[in-house]
Amino acid sequence: MPHLYLVDGSGYIFRAYHRLPPLTNRHGEPVGAVYGYTTMLWKLADELHAADGPTHMAVIFDASSKSFRNDMYDQYKAHRPPPPEDLVPQFPVIRDATRAFSLPCLEEEGFEADDLIASYAKAALAEGWSVTIVSSDKDLMQLIEPGLDLYDTMNNRRLGAEHVQEKFGVGPDKLGDVLALMGDSVDNVPGVPGIGPKRASELIKQFGDVEAVIAAAPAMKPSKMRDNLLEHADAARLSRELVRLKDDMALPAPLDEFALPDSGIPEAPLRAFLEHHGFKSLLTKLSQVAEPTPDTPSHPVLPPDPPCDHDAYQTVLTLDALDEWIARARAQGSVALDTETDALGSASANLVGLSLALGPNQACYVPLAHSGGDLLSDVPQQIDMAEALGRLKPLFEDPGVLKVGHNLKYDLTVLARHGIAVTPIDDSIVMSFDLDAGLHGHGLDELAATHLSHSCIAFKDVTGSGKAAIGFHQVALDQATRYAAEDADVAWRLWRRFKARLALEGATRVYELVDRPLVPVIARMEGRGIKVDAAKLAQLSADFGTQIEALEAEVHALAGQPFTIGSPKQLGDILFEKLGLKGGRKGKSGVYSTDVNELERLAGEGVPIARKVLEWRQLTKLKSTYTDSLQADINPRTGRVHTSYSLTGAQTGRLSSNDPNLQNIPIRTETGRQIRDAFVAEPGHLILSADYSQIELRLAAHFADEPALKAAFANGDDIHALTATELFGEVNRDTRGRAKTINFAILYGISRWGLAGRLDVTADEAQAMIDRYFDRFPGIKTYIAETLTRARDTGYTETLFGRKTHFPRIKSKNQAERGGSERAAVNAPIQGTSADIIKRAMARIEPALAAGGCTRTHMLLQVHDELVFEVAEDEVERATPIIREVMATAAEPYLTLNVPLGVEIGTGSSWGAAH
Template sequence: MASNHLYLVDGSGYIFRAYHRLPPLTNKHGEPVGAVYGYTAMLWKLADEVHKADGPTHMAVVLDKSSHTFRNELYDKYKAQRPPPPEDLIPQFPMIRDATRAFSLPCIEEEGWEADDLIASYAKAALAQGWQVTIVSSDKDLMQLIEPGLDMYDTMNNRRLGAEAVVEKFGVMPHQLGDVLALMGDSVDNVPGVPGVGPKTASKLILEHGDVEAVLAAAPTMKAGKLRDNLIEHAEMARLSRKLVELASNVPLPDPLEDLALKGIPEAPLRAFLDHHGFKSLLMRLGGGGGGVDAPQPAPASTIELPADPPCDHDAYESVTDLAALDRWVEEATARGFVAFDTETDGLGAMARLVGISLATAPNRACYIPLGHGGNDLLSETPEQIPTDQALARLKPLFEDPAVLKIGHNAKYDISILGRQGVSVTPVDDTMVMSFNLDAGLHGHGMDELAATHLDHSCIAFKDVVGTGKSQKGFHEVPLREATRYAAEDADVTLRLWRRLKPRLSPEHVTRVYEMVDRPLVPVLSGMEREGIKVDREELARLSAEFSGQIVELEKEIHAIAGVPFTIGSPKQLGDILFDRMGLKGGRKGKSGVYSTDVNELERIAADKDGGPGVEMVRKVLDWRQLSKLKSTYTDSLQAEIKAETGRVHTSYSLTGAQTGRLSSNDPNLQNIPIRTEAGRRIRDAFVAEPGNVLLSADYSQIELRLAAHMADVPQLREAFLRGDDIHNMTAQELFGEVNRDTRARAKTINFAILYGISRWGLAGRLEIAPDEAQAMIDRYFDRFPGIRNYIAETLSSVRECGFTTTLFGRKTHFSRIKSSVQHERQGAERAAINAPIQGTSADIIKRAMARMGPALRDAGLPDVKMLLQVHDELVFELPEGDVERAKPVIERVMATAAEPAVTLSVPLGVEIGTGLSWGAAH
């Protein structure tokens, strides 16, 4: 009869690995479950692996019960420096225990003992009965236990650890490791050790003398020096450290060894646990879907099920270094009719240099084609690779073949890189965009997160390939074998994600928004990014100098009011000045004990019409902050963003950066240049046209109010737009019975604030009135426009029922906090949900206009009209001055009819167009 084999799983190690492996996720109940999901997947993977190997007969997961143990009695500073668990991890501990029990595994923990002590005690008891023991961990403290019959299993590296692994890492046998750990100490657990003694010195001392006591006894006879002095001076700390690192192996066993017998995993409790949290991909592995719309890794709500892909086999990936091999891959991709692809570059941004291309045609059928590898100096070795022009000549027909679907993840970037090489890429599916269309609001859409969520796979980290800090190298310097493993994995994972996401589009009713809104925009944005926009460096430099002077003057004025110089940018110093020195009322301190000086707090103070010097100073601080931000974010940094090759700035657009579907931009971010301030307008003046050209700005007029009139069915608003009335004047008349500058301004604020689900307190702050008066205005607004009230009520009812909102084009935005028990989280989700269908529909419409604009201009004989920027509801073009009058009606028509024929609106879409030599002049 085979010997019993006990597996002891270091559950605490699993928990923290799972927490740091995955980004924050929430389940359908709004609870944080990133660590729970990762822990469950890792435990399942372990169960699969040990079943396939000479698996255990007995198994238990061992956890820490409490932070206070006998070691704290020996040394009150033990683990004192260890930070508390992250706030979002704490509520996950009970769920992790539930996960363990869902696998019908014993979950062992005991008050007053660390998990390591329990593991040591169970191991000793099992070995005494002749059992074999495996500890599932890579913790150095547990390596002390390794002996004949007991090994460790490092699941991270899929490696068995025996005595040789301890010798390799620490230079001593396992039974001597405790002495080494005692001498070297442990900063994480606050084990003091002996100052100046690291792993190598500790190992050398123990090998020479045997144990800690022998080392200390020999210290007086050692060669004079710091080591000898420290050993003598800190002898008692060394003895204490030896007690702290020693594992207690005599803890009474909470559960008898026999009770740890594996009896299989009953399906019912595991299914119930997975379904409760909406872990759909794990449910599919169990043999069925389920769960709700707010699962952290939503799988198809349909009956479509795909067999699990095999694990990624990095050794199966091919490095393609000759034309014959490349021809073979091109032929295979052409025959299949689809191919996943990715590019590797020497940097970020559309102007980066191409280093290599990866392809994948099936799971584990992937390759990497190096094109620009080699060191940065003449002595560096250049590996064998195909010349770039020859490789691209072979690949160009494949990438431009309309019969072969190209699949990318954030394909816009790769299209831009290849576009600069004269290679077009069409047609394209984008898995990042698919994920966003399916699951916006549930999780991020980066490849690493999606691989963990949908494929239970951890991608190779970029930093593990190129390094970090001063030792970081460019990807072109990475050896081909490592580069192939990393790059080909990207294409392989992209293909696997496509196989999971594509079948979900139709049954989950997002095909329309993907095919008619977002997918067509990918190549359009790529073209806009490559085109860029000219920026006047000298004008920016002048503005920077001017802003610097104004900032210095404001600092002098602020210090004069305060009566003392201080660092205005320091929240602590500013808070102390405002609330302690100047006595302003209403200051509130956060957990750190520092007064809040965020923009909302300062604007609240600045709104005090009867305020004294303190309020005046706050207004100047707000001006100082705005000027400082404009200077650092725009007038200074934009100069550095001008590319030498083009003399233009090339922003990067994201289709997935805003939950509602709006585009966002970065490097640089051009979405947040203030439009209502003189300083913001002057920054726009630095964006200019090339000689002989002008810039044209086309801006939707009040598009969100127009959509509200249609979507909420508000007759008064709809008819006012049809007549071309001033909508804010009409609202002022409805609410206040008269129209003047003050009532129109208030009406304008209310019109937009209501659509953002503003509260009575929020509106009171905006209008500088009492909350009761603000509530009366809200009530009056709803009385005049009951359609808006009904729209809000129906939207909230729907999102509470199904977990998401939809736009007129079917774009889903999920709100996992809509039922949160935390009031401010729930109210924040409600406000966002009220606006999401309107703002999202607005985003969908301008995207449709952008996708149609190029063909419309070309059909009109205007190929030289280039679309450069999209900022909120505005499109910016550059065109020859002689094309302006012909281009205006084309641009206006495309934008005004962008919703059609998919959606017919009951209100017209107004478009305002202006032109000028600069963006500021055109806007």
């Protein structure tokens, strides 16, 4: 018997869009919804094949947001917001995806997808076929009858008449009447005010249909419901027609055209679609199921993993069970691990439990510090923490067992406080970054959705949210196991995929030579933290507060009235309306722009109020971000501040500092120095700052192979003075300052207009300077041209260590997007190589200091090109040359630069004094 499947494609689109974060393909086009839709359609095909599914199938879409129902009622769906801006261009691509599966793709102008589905369902049933509608939409439940059901793919269940009866209290034949009375705020179906699903169901069961309810209303007992039924009778009748599905449309294609080929989905069109959009994981999946072809990858392909089975996860509650997992991990030689704690900051978080995984669905959770859900609950059975960690320590420190995880530096920091030094490791978040930087995020949930087509359990699903949220230590053990073991399971699955890709895609170098060795180094730095003088910070906060008040008074005096300086609208009105300053521009919201560029423009034109507002903004930001908040950031256990470094936060490979961010304290201002003065050494120690000197300019000289620049660095010349001489014919304070701006701006791919703004010259004058610069240093011009050509051809740039940074929008038709990608692409190899070099230095410095007997010298911070240490006073003379040598030779032996790396070192009682 033929079995027709009708897929509600429009419903799939929005589920796919909200399921994944924004993604772009290699052509710079948004494809998050396309990727999600493709994986969902593929999953459906797999499930149906396994269940001996349909003989015929079609996917139905809404042709537009308007239909004949808008002619009946112009407010129909009027409250629905327009689709997200980045989703609109994905609609036609999603239809292409459907055709790539060789499935019919149908829509009809003036009608909704539900109407087309209803008409095809009726026609198929009339032929004696079975029909399944792939949707859980309540409107489509009206169609359920013998021979027709709904398939809810989100919950993997079939919906029949009994489901409708249970949910709405009536059968499918009466569902339209219930929906008409209750209305629908999403579709703006008016219904009858005050009548919800339960009351609507009772009325229809009692009277039969909408017309009968309206007819019975005059005889009902006086009530608000009776009054509403009488007053809104026409709205109820209209609503009944709005929810009625049109099942007698002229069919745009005959049913026979929906027949599925016996041989399955043709591979060629699907492969072409996946290759065009660069959906690598789906291409791999296709290769697993397709017959070998000349284009089939020759490298080994991993077998597909089974779906995550949360019921297969084990809660480990005895030492015997834990010993069994440890023995299996030793025998296998690898294990995934993940810790669960009661806080986000690794330096302050307390261990609650940990999970292990040995393969897909082979995962467990070991609770260690769970309490009851409230004060009256019993503490659940669990292994004593000291005993459990005593058994796990030899495993986690065993050099013969690889420990796998996602963002392992967090787990390493937590376990280090329990005396466990986890080694060796592989980190899937770092692998993902080294493979796909610039293409998408690298969080576990996003990667699971992208690479495994799996939606992870959300943290809030087990802990709740808002005021009702509980700590993870209060989560019931069965729920904690499902959540925690899933994390280890998913990390294992991702690791296997990324490990296979590293060598094939040329990412092994940067992973093994740069990033993987850095993970435990960062973990130790985060655990150490840095001492902060709380009294100094409090005094600075008070001083800044006084200065801010004085600046506010000056700004108000210049404005001629008090106003809220922090309000962009009020500030814009003062500047461009009351004071009548020229050049104001309004955004889409109708508010004048008062961003830093606008204020700097006005300050450059000699407008005093603009300069004062800029000073006020900087001081208020420094006060709130540093002098106020750093006092609260001091860890009461250690008396130090512990920042968190992200190894994947900057696209070029730079580390980024968070919670608190210690990398953005101003370097050259007096206020910035005052804040750095609050970062101090312990008694008997000094702060040592080691800073690469002009490393990006040196690397530019290497990349460009520019003789004049290489010679200048080799001779120790002032590079900015050299540039000033070449461009302006003389060196003085002004020309050297301009040369310095030009040197760095060129490396960031600056435009003539950008340089004009920085130097306060015309665009033509700026272009003349750029032209002179390229005439004097032609190697730089060649480097920029060749870098952009390669980036446009391949979609990415590479550092000297092979780190790829992807630029999916470098061919965008949008000039702003394209220009931004081009500027970033020019700088990425240089900034990325700089990041790679300092990372290599960080990984080598600790063993070098230990070998040199400097056991009380510790690395605390990394701030772009600078490393900050706390050094015992009697080790300063020994540590300084060691640090200098390691940093200067960090690229070697893998790479020998044709310019020397200069390192400037200073010491002092505080970070500020060390500069």
